[in-house]
Amino acid sequence: MTTVIKNGTIVTHDLTYKADIRIEGGKITEIGPDLSGDTELDATGAYVMPGGIDPHTHLEMPFMGTYSSDDFESGTRAALCGGTTMIIDFALPSPGQGLLDALKMWDNKSGRAHCDYSYHMAVTWWSQQVFDEMPEVVARGIISFKHFLAYKGALMVNDDELFSSFKRLRELGAIAMVHAENGDVVAELSARLLAEGNTGPEAHAYSRPTQVEGEATNRAIMIADMAGVPLYVVHTSCEEAHEAIRRARQAGKRVWGEPLIQHLTLDESEYFHPDWDHAARRVMSPPFRNKMHQDSLWNGLASGSLSVVATDHCAFSTDQKRYGVGDFTKIPNGTGGLEDRMPMLWTYGVRTGRLTMNEFVAVTSTNVAKIFGMYPRKGAVAVGADADLVVWDPERSKTITARTQQSAIDYNVFEGHEVTGLPRYVLSRGRVMVKDGAFDGQEGHGQFIERCPNGPVNQALSAWKDLTAPRPVQRSGIPATGV
Ligand SMILES: NC(=O)NCCC(=O)O
Ligand SMILES: [Zn+2]
Ligand SMILES: [Zn+2]
Helix, strand or coil, X not given: CEEEEECCEEECCCCXXXXXEEEECCEEEEEECCCCCCEEEECCCCEEEECEEEEEECCCCEECCXXXXXXXXXXXXXXXXXXXXXXXXXXXXXXXXXXXXXXXXXXXXXXXCCCEEEEEEEECCCCHHHHHHHHHHHHCCCCEEEEECCCCCCCECCHHHHHHHHHHHHHHCCEEEEECCCHHHHHHHHHHHHHCCCCCCHHHHHCCCHHHHHHHHHHHXXXXXXXXXXXXXXXXXXXXXXXXXXXXXXXXXXXXXXXXXXXXXXXXXXXXXXCHHHXXXXXXXXXXXXXXXXXXXXXHHHHCCCCCCECCECCCCHHHHHHHCCCHHXXXXXXXXXXXXXXXXXXXXXXXXXCCHHHHHHHHHHHHHHHCCCCCCCCCCCCCCECCEEEEEEEEEEECCHHHCCCCCCCCCCCCCEEEXXXXXXXXXXEEEEECCXXXXXXXXXXXXXXXXXXXXXXXXXXXXXXXXXXXXXXXXXXXXXX
């Protein structure tokens, strides 16, 4: 059985050209003119791109006394409908729980996935057991480890734990990740705000000013540099954090920054909305910022100082958000976005001229595959790559609304936004999962993707750190010790 995508324009991170694509056995087998196959998908007037990869989701995650509402079934259904063909979720051990035990839990959840997936491993505590289990996690193809500098008393790790973990990751050829907010300062600001009667969702934003993110980003970068490990900073939301990343990259440090589509397109005014539910539904960490910070993020994507656009999809229903009525610190942190990342970024990025189509592919797919050790199997339109493809119709429009979304929750933070640029077809390893905008997926079709450690960036950084490591000075004569 062969499938051919005909008459489209292929857009990759570096090329735009007209050609057909033949698919067999889930892989791209030929790219060229005038191909034919058993099934033909017409891409006239459309762009054929690598399917999106969202490297930051939390599906069915235990958090703040509840579970995020989208699981691997609804979450990956939403992903595919928006043109995303792979996700990387976070396996999250509770403090005290082993990494391999947490992996078992995530394996039990992910069997229902419609699209391919992988996990990052979270390091939520530090011990000999965590140290000992890390190699097995990497051997299973999980090569990235997230650390929370926020959420004091829950998931947060301290600097000594961070440094120990980062050093271990360097030995293993893995990637360090951080949620960069100063948890100590956030805890103190939150307590003060509550004591002063600031209990509403807007106080969540007040408790997490941009300085807490700038400080933690800079600290994580310096600690990673001393450990000699590449660092990926999740949900970079402000100029202070972006500035730290930009400066580090200019100084030769190996750091990547990941803005979210929410921070690029929604701002802090959402928290001042008179409706409590409206504001609480948008509570996430870091919070939405103002236009100056948004411009900084867009400019970072265009200039290459920021590398990826993700969602941090962590969806809570209105009822769950209401756990925090009277105390903003109890509002479960997180927002959705899996179905909307690609259309929103196309609409507000490519259609406005802030991004080229090739940059769009880079930040939604190819850069993710390269950073996280799965390129060119994923993130590429190339012979031999998985046929994870999106046939993107740049003229197709819709108004985003919770009424028609795939996500299980009862609202959408992008409600009312009109997007132009939507998938016509979405293919996961050659299987058509979305056809003319309609979902035709298959629960359980998704496979776990093993990723390769010790990629080119790890190798280069380790070589440089070895070359420049402190060494004893060889001296010809050493004076006798004075007595
Ligand atoms: N971001 C957020 O508010 N919730 C999800 C968990 C996290 O990534 O911090
Ligand atoms: Zn986070
Ligand atoms: Zn997250």
